[in-house]
Amino acid sequence: MNPSFAPVELLLLKWTLLLALGWLTHGLLREKHSRWRLILWRSVLCFGLVLPLTALVSFPVLRVPIFSATAAVPETPEILPAAAVGNSTPTVIPNLNSSAKPVAASASANSAKVSPLPSATKPIRWESLLLSLWIFGAAFAGLRLARLQWQLARIRRDSRAVESAMQNQARELQAGLGMKRAVSVRVSGAVTSPFACGLWRPTIMLPENLVATLPSGEISALLAHEIAHFHRHDLFWCVGWRWMQAAFWFHPLIWKIPAAHNLACEQEADRMAASQLADRVGYPQLLARLALRVLALPEVETKLVLSGSSQIAQRIAHLKKENSGAWRWYHSLAGFALVAILFLVVTGCEFSRRNTSAEFPSSAEFKKVLIVVQDADGQPIAGATIKPYGFRVQGVRRVDAYGWNPKPFGPPLEVTTDSEGRAWLKYPVVAFPEE
Numbered sequence: 001m002n003p004s005f006a007p008v009e010l011l012l013l014k015w016t017l018l019l020a021l022g023w024l025t026h027g028l029l030r031e032k033h034s035r036w037r038l039i040l041w042r043s044v045l046c047f048g049l050v051l052p053l054t055a056l057v058s059f060p061v062l063r064v065p066i067f068s069a070t071a072a073v074p075e076t077p078e079i080l081p082a083a084a085v086g087n088s089t090p091t092v093i094p095n096l097n098s099s100a101k102p103v104a105a106s107a108s109a110n111s112a113k114v115s116p117l118p119s120a121t122k123p124i125r126w127e128s129l130l131l132s133l134w135i136f137g138a139a140f141a142g143l144r145l146a147r148l149q150w151q152l153a154r155i156r157r158d159s160r161a162v163e164s165a166m167q168n169q170a171r172e173l174q175a176g177l178g179m180k181r182a183v184s185v186r187v188s189g190a191v192t193s194p195f196a197c198g199l200w201r202p203t204i205m206l207p208e209n210l211v212a213t214l215p216s217g218e219i220s221a222l223l224a225h226e227i228a229h230f231h232r233h234d235l236f237w238c239v240g241w242r243w244m245q246a247a248f249w250f251h252p253l254i255w256k257i258p259a260a261h262n263l264a265c266e267q268e269a270d271r272m273a274a275s276q277l278a279d280r281v282g283y284p285q286l287l288a289r290l291a292l293r294v295l296a297l298p299e300v301e302t303k304l305v306l307s308g309s310s311q312i313a314q315r316i317a318h319l320k321k322e323n324s325g326a327w328r329w330y331h332s333l334a335g336f337a338l339v340a341i342l343f344l345v346v347t348g349c350e351f352s353r354r355n356t357s358a359e360f361p362s363s364a365e366f367k368k369v370l371i372v373v374q375d376a377d378g379q380p381i382a383g384a385t386i387k388p389y390g391f392r393v394q395g396v397r398r399v400d401a402y403g404w405n406p407k408p409f410g411p412p413l414e415v416t417t418d419s420e421g422r423a424w425l426k427y428p429v430v431a432f433p434e435e
Contacts, residue, residue: 011052018047018346019253025342026260034267034318035327036335041261042237043339045244054347134250141246152197159188159205166219173224176276179231185223187211196226196235221286224273234265267318274319284316368424373417380421387414388427
């Protein structure tokens with residue numbers, strides 16, 4: 001994990017990249033078979049939930065620098081050493097023109113310390129403010145979905161079961177689609193559009209006046225469409241995206257995903273329902289007639305349920321296309337491979353904050369360290385030349401070293417010890433600004 005970003009910032013950046021790649025892929029697959037988009041958005045939902053766990057695994061694939069400019073920081077003023085330095089052997093730098101590799105020995109040094117100036121005003125805790133704002137928005141959206149769920153439960157409780165003939169018709173359609181789970185069909189006068197609801201108890205809600213006026217053939221096609229939603233577990237994924245939208249209400253890339261996923265669900269259910277009809281060509285006309293009967297939708301039906309009459313125009317246009325073709329097993333394999341590649345690209349991106357102003361020596365922050373050069377008897381050595389050539393890494397990899405990069409810091413400056421064997425060596429505080 002790159003120390004330039006907090007874990008929450010890294011997670012948000014990768015989540016944004018995942019959504020952006022998802023929308024790009026959606027645009028390429030918009031006119032293709034609806035299952036491409038179902039695999040895409042459902043995989044994005046799963047990967048979005050798994051993304052926080054990827055912080056435990058390293059995916060070094062691509063470095064993505066994020067540039068930011070900061071004000072130049074002046075060099076720390078030189079101050080006198082506070083105490084004498086004990087006996088030790090200094091770091092000896094040979095002639096740079098020599099082919100021999102310089103050997104570093106131990107050295108003792110006191111870094112110049114500068115007391116920070118007191119702040120005139122107390123800084124604003126933006127992190128706490130943003131966290132509070134996010135919690136308030138997520139709680140509001142969550143309570144709104146809970147209220148809609150309560151309204152839906154009340155509508156279902158006040159509804160009544162359909163006649164046994166229609167329920168038997170639904171069972172026959174279930175057998176034709178290969179669905180073994182029982183689905184209840186109920187009628188309510190409080191709704192104006194048919195829809196599927198119930199994660200644990202699958203239920204098809206039908207408007208009372210619509211059932212009284214629709215012919216038996218159209219009711220059969222309508223039931224086949226709603227049963228197809230349960231067969232493909234569309235309601236589960238629809239609810240999942242609604243709650244994801246509530247949690248990430250602040251992110252603009254997630255606002256339209258539930259609608260895009262819902263359209264793909266409706267188009268796939270249309271395809272499966274049309275396959276159960278003897279007259280497949282007549283299914284688009286059925287959708288058009290249904291749209292004319294439905295004048296308005298209650299709010300609850302557009303949030304936590306799958307409405308059978310939404311986005312009618314786009315569904316009819318999709319049914320009339322002949323280029324979708326049959327879906328094969330290798331199409332599913334290609335779809336999952338595609339989204340797996342997207343996920344690996346996102347997890348493999350290593351974001352780093354890079355300061356553009358640090359590329360110039362004048363904007364880098366420098367400090368000075370006191371170097372004392374003594375011989376084996378502890379006597380100071382005057383006139384010794386010291387020149388830095390690299391940086392030692394602290395921690396478990398402290399044996400490694402990096403060479404001095406003249407691009408951000410300029411060439412290293414040589415210093416010469418005085419009569420007491422002392423010299424102040426200037427060094428940059430941030431050794432690697434690109435990281």
